Amino acid sequence: MKTTFITLIALAFTASAQLVKLEGAKAVQYKEASGAKLFLHVFNPEGHKTTDARPAIVFFFGGGWNGGTPKQFEPHCQYLARRGMVAITAEYRVKSRNKTSPFECV
Numbered sequence: 634m635k636t637t638f639i640t641l642i643a644l645a646f647t648a649s650a651q652l653v654k655l656e657g658a659k660a661v662q663y664k665e666a667s668g669a670k671l672f673l674h675v676f677n678p679e680g681h682k683t684t685d686a687r688p689a690i691v692f693f694f695g696g697g698w699n700g701g702t703p704k705q706f707e708p709h710c711q712y713l714a715r716r717g718m719v720a721i722t723a724e725y726r727v728k729s730r731n732k733t734s735p736f737e738c739v
Contacts, residue, residue: 653672653674653702653703653704653724655674655676655703655704655707655710655722656707656711657676657710657711657714658674658675658676658707658710658722659674659675659677660672660673660674660675661673661674661675663723666726667726667731667733669726669730669731671723671724671725671726672703672723672724673691673721673722673723673724674703674707674710674721674722674723674724675719675720675721676710676711676713676714676719676720676721676722677714677719678714678715678716678717678718678719679714679715681719687717687718687719688717688718688719689718689719689720689721690713690718690719690720690721691721691722691723692705692706692709692710692720692721692722692723693722693723693725694706694722694723696727698727698728698734698735698738699727699728699729700727700728700729700730701727703722703723703724705722706720706722707722710722725738726738
């Protein structure tokens with residue numbers, strides 16, 4: 634039982650290091666740093682065209698450069714996209730996953 638629990642915990646942490654999937658978002662890689670692929674998760678309104686001029690917002694998750702995930706703002710992005718905005722949530726490197734300091738992340 635203890636081994637199964639430890640295995641499940643290890644799998645959960647491994648899965649969190651993979652590409653974050655956000656419902657309704659298009660993942661666009663903007664950088665690769667130290668082997669980590671970093672993505673912008675773009676939520677477009679229904680019927681959006683690349684030539685449209687629309688308001689946009691970019692969210693950066695909280696966590697003090699130690700942890701966190703773009704999923705923090707998934708519901709906010711979905712809400713704003715349903716109302717005609719382009720909403721983006723960004724990934725960046727953090728200490729818990731990438732063993733980096735804020736100075737290396739920027």
